[in-house]
Amino acid sequence: xxxxxxxxxxxxxxxxxxxxxxxxxxxxxxxxxxxxxxxxxxxxxxxxxxxxxxxxxxxxxxxxxxxxxxxxxxxxxxxxxxxxxxxxxxxxxxxxxxxxxxxxxxxxxxxxxxxxxxxxxxxxxxxxxxxxxxxxxxxxxxxxxxxxxxxxxxxxxxxxxxxxxxxxxxxxxxxxxxxxxxxxxxxxxxxxxxxxxxxxxxxxxxxxxxxxxxxxxxxxxxxxxxxxxxxxxxxxxxxxxxxxxxxxxxxxxxxxxxxxxxxxxxxxxxxxxxxxxxxxxxxxxxxxxxxxxxxxxxxxxxxxxxxxxxxxxxxxxxxxxxxxxxxxxxxxxxxxxxxxxxxxxxxxxxxxxxxxxxxxxxxxxxxxxxxxxxxxxxxxxxxxxxxxxxxxxxxxxxxxxxxxxxxxxxxxxxxxxxxxxxxxxxxxxxxxxxxxxxxxxxxxxxxxxxxxxxxxxxxxxxxxxxxxxxxxxxxxxxxxxxxxx
Numbered sequence: 241x242x243x244x245x246x247x248x249x250x251x252x253x254x255x256x257x258x259x260x261x262x263x264x265x266x267x268x269x270x271x272x273x274x275x276x277x278x279x280x281x282x283x284x285x286x287x288x289x290x291x292x293x294x295x296x297x298x299x300x301x302x303x304x305x306x307x308x309x310x311x312x313x314x315x316x317x318x319x320x321x322x323x324x325x326x327x328x329x330x331x332x333x334x335x336x337x338x339x340x341x342x343x344x345x346x347x348x349x350x351x352x353x354x355x356x357x358x359x360x361x362x363x364x365x366x367x368x369x370x371x372x373x374x375x376x377x378x379x380x381x382x383x384x385x386x387x388x389x390x391x392x393x394x395x396x397x398x399x400x401x402x403x404x405x406x407x408x409x410x411x412x413x414x415x416x417x418x419x420x421x422x423x424x425x426x427x428x429x430x431x432x433x434x435x436x437x438x439x440x441x442x443x444x445x446x447x448x449x450x451x452x453x454x455x456x457x458x459x460x461x462x463x464x465x466x467x468x469x470x471x472x473x474x475x476x477x478x479x480x481x482x483x484x485x486x487x488x489x490x491x492x493x494x495x496x497x498x499x500x501x502x503x504x505x506x507x508x509x510x511x512x513x514x515x516x517x518x519x520x521x522x523x524x525x526x527x528x529x530x531x532x533x534x535x536x537x538x539x540x541x542x543x544x545x546x547x548x549x550x551x552x553x554x555x556x557x558x559x560x561x562x563x564x565x566x567x568x569x570x571x572x573x574x575x576x577x578x579x580x581x582x583x584x585x586x587x588x589x590x591x592x593x594x595x596x597x598x599x600x601x602x603x604x605x606x607x608x609x610x611x612x613x614x615x616x617x618x619x620x621x622x623x624x625x626x627x628x629x630x631x632x633x634x635x636x637x638x639x640x641x642x643x644x645x646x647x648x649x650x651x652x653x654x655x656x657x658x659x660x661x662x663x664x665x666x667x668x669x670x671x672x673x674x675x676x677x678x679x680x681x682x683x684x685x686x687x688x689x690x691x692x693x694x695x696x697x698x699x700x701x702x703x704x705x706x707x708x709x710x711x712x713x714x715x716x717x718x719x720x721x722x723x724x725x
Contacts, residue, residue, distance in 0.1 A: 383413070400431070454571060459543075486539070602647075627660040
């Protein structure tokens with residue numbers, strides 16, 4: 241069966257949690273064959289739009305793939321003239337609409353996304369987090385929030401819009417944990433700068449899962465030759481680096497603003513087996529450029545940096561394009577739990593559901609069991625952490641994703657049963673005009689799945705605003721003297 245190197249599917253990659261800026265990611269490591277793609281596409285079309293649409297679009301899709309995969313015929317063209325190649329313009333991320341339509345849609349969405357009370361289901365589950373916020377503020381101690389999710393989280397636009405108001409109120413605790421290097425195309429954090437040389441190999445993405453020994457974020461980068469570098473620019477008062485301690489592990493050096501500070505071996509010299517190695521560095525005030533460089537051909541595997549202040553709040557982004565919540569259960573549990581406990585999270589946000597809602601073999605029973613297992617695992621690993629489930633957005637171009645409503649229903653039910661808070665993103669979108677209005681307003685992209693940067697920031701402001709509103713209400717009930725703080 242011929243392999244197709246760079247053919248785009250007829251269905252949008254956005255349905256799998258891959259943002260438009262990452263559309264080439266699927267071509268890097270995914271094995272798309274004519275039979276495999278056609279079968280998968282038809283299965284999705286059948287579940288989503290019915291047999292007729294499946295036959296029509298599926299036949300056209302398969303024909304296009306076969307013609308593209310077939311070898312070129314030899315011989316001269318009958319016309320004897322060269323065909324003019326017309327370059328197609330890239331699709332705009334937001335459809336063009338009149339200024340009047342955009343302004344009206346913008347006003348409708350904005351008015352419907354104002355922060356209001358009583359939008360959290362099982363609100364009582366957030367009380368422990370609110371108490372820890374108040375205690376951290378009063379005692380000037382650090383507090384950490386971890387946000388796991390798919391591509392909606394991975395872009396950091398949404399998380400950053402929540403990070404800022406929380407840090408403004410409870411103090412800037414620094415970036416916290418960030419993945420080392422540049423683990424995938426488009427990876428970024430707005431509150432820290434990092435980079436890596438081309439020789440690092442990423443494991444943990446949907447296309448390259450690896451052995452699942454990928455630590456806190458489910459991502460790691462590995463280099464197996466000397467001279468590969470990773471840099472980090474930050475001004476945190478405390479710095480740590482998580483790496484894999486393994487038999488035969490390589491060595492790296494670290495410099496601070498050009499001055500050598502350490503040489504670190506990742507070899508498991510004690511024979512205890514694989515585990516998390518941690519290098520800690522005492523820092524001085526001001527911005528620092530840290531540079532890590534490998535020195536041998538032995539493998540060095542990095543998880544990420546932790547840059548933080550002695551007090552204040554961190555909001556740490558842990559998103560993977562295309563991810564489903566069940567992926568967290570597939571990770572090496574010993575490594576993941578060890579690093580998760582190290583971060584001592586006060587709140588863990590689980591923002592999944594988009595990719596589950598489009599998964600062709602989704603079943604309510606399997607999804608529910610996996611979600612229960614994940615929440616149980618988190619409660620056992622970090623029992624002091626509050627959990628917040630955030631449902632998927634309203635998404636789908638012609639109609640909602642086939643299992644969207646069922647995914648949201650299961651999330652709400654499980655949250656109630658297991659003492660977890662739940663925030664319904666899709667409901668917020670419907671109450672503010674629906675996905676079509678979000679696209680017209682410039683808040684959603686043309687795939688009717690991913691938001692624009694402005695849209696994610698609106699989402700973040702709304703969710704942060706409602707969390708802070710409920711925090712103030714809780715403090716008014718528990719600590720009347722702090723109601724206005």
